[in-house]
Amino acid sequence: MIIYNPQNETLLKERIKSAEELLKQIPAKYCFITGSFLYKKKYHDIDIFVISRSKREFVVNNKKAKITVIDFNDLHSLFYRSVSKSCIAKNILPAKQLKVTFSDYWNVINEAIPTLMNEKDTYHKNVRFLILYTEYFRAGEVLDTFQLARKIEQFKYYKEILDYVKTEIVKITKKEIKFSYAKRFFYTQAGYYKDLQEYDAQSFLYGLAHDAVKTAHG
Amino acid sequence: MVSPEEFRKKAGAIVAQNYKVEFLGKNFDQIVNLLTDTKAEKIYNWLEEVIHKKIQPIVISSKKQYKDWKVNELLTFRYQFSIENVEYRILFVKVKNSIYIEFHLGDHKYYDKVRKDLSLT
Numbered sequence: 001m002i003i004y005n006p007q008n009e010t011l012l013k014e015r016i017k018s019a020e021e022l023l024k025q026i027p028a029k030y031c032f033i034t035g036s037f038l039y040k041k042k043y044h045d046i047d048i049f050v051i052s053r054s055k056r057e058f059v060v061n062n063k064k065a066k067i068t069v070i071d072f073n074d075l076h077s078l079f080y081r082s083v084s085k086s087c088i089a090k091n092i093l094p095a096k097q098l099k100v101t102f103s104d105y106w107n108v109i110n111e112a113i114p115t116l117m118n119e120k121d122t123y124h125k126n127v128r129f130l131i132l133y134t135e136y137f138r139a140g141e142v143l144d145t146f147q148l149a150r151k152i153e154q155f156k157y158y159k160e161i162l163d164y165v166k167t168e169i170v171k172i173t174k175k176e177i178k179f180s181y182a183k184r185f186f187y188t189q190a191g192y193y194k195d196l197q198e199y200d201a202q203s204f205l206y207g208l209a210h211d212a213v214k215t216a217h218g
Numbered sequence: 219m220v221s222p223e224e225f226r227k228k229a230g231a232i233v234a235q236n237y238k239v240e241f242l243g244k245n246f247d248q249i250v251n252l253l254t255d256t257k258a259e260k261i262y263n264w265l266e267e268v269i270h271k272k273i274q275p276i277v278i279s280s281k282k283q284y285k286d287w288k289v290n291e292l293l294t295f296r297y298q299f300s301i302e303n304v305e306y307r308i309l310f311v312k313v314k315n316s317i318y319i320e321f322h323l324g325d326h327k328y329y330d331k332v333r334k335d336l337s338l339t
Contacts, residue, residue, distance in 0.1 A: 113274075192279050193277065196293075199274055201274035
């Protein structure tokens with residue numbers, strides 16, 4: 001059993017043992033457990049990840065277990081890097097070079113903003129990707145599940161998250177991409193939102209795209 | 219318990235358009251059978267809100283073909299709920315400035331498949 005804990009978080013001893021028992025039930029070389037189960041007395045789910053090419057369904061003897069299968073082709077993703085950063089694993093986990101593009105980040109924003117506006121203050125879970133990508137591009141750091149949960153808890157209302165994205169996207173655009181690319185990229189995106197201004201989300205995204213180009217120019 | 223036939227009828231009546239919305243999902247009927255009246259009512263209310271443009275859609279800029287349309291011509295509305303710790307999702311698809319075409323209901327496996335077809339992340 002391997003414990004990945006780069007931030008030296010305090011893990012609950014009894015959970016380490018339970019995690020080990022759960023992982024033993026999974027017939028795969030690479031599997032791991034991360035999230036609140038490892039460090040919080042009260043937890044909602046047990047997040048188990050299995051790296052596998054197989055299409056079979058994995059099950060363990062625990063109703064709270066949520067098993068996600070990660071394909072070997074997805075090991076370069078920010079998602080995998082984040083969930084595997086602090087975890088308890090059956091074996092040493094495979095590592096691949098991270099591949100994340102600015103366009104991936106915008107795709108995340110494009111889906112997260114409508115979701116956030118629909119869920120308002122019940123957003124907790126679905127906002128993870130948005131914060132993960134924003135922090136990666138803002139500070140160059142991949143947050144693990146502990147850090148991500150802590151970062152999300154800092155926001156009191158969903159509107160604070162909207163403001164955070166609004167502030168960071170312009171800085172990130174200026175830092176990460178050339179003006180000529182920003183202009184082409186954001187004006188194309190804005191074109192898709194233009195006819196949908198009756199929706200708050202697309203209106204927000206339209207404004208965000210324009211702000212990003214303006215800042216990239218300045 | 220909600221009858222799948224009644225569910226389709228009620229949901230179809232809320233959408234109220236000449237084009238018949240397709241109700242899709244590998245285990246559509248079984249999942250509807252699991253719905254309580256309260257849960258079904260929540261879905262009908264959500265549909266009403268979609269029709270009245272109170273729910274925000276997802277618009278993907280991909281030019282990929284999805285059946286008779288390009289992905290960037292579609293608006294997708296997403297709704298999530300759970301029954302006994304199992305999560306289910308609805309994807310309700312509309313053609314931009316036009317008709318509603320599909321109502322998908324399924325578990326995470328089905329959602330993953332449709333999500334990829336619609337180029338959602």
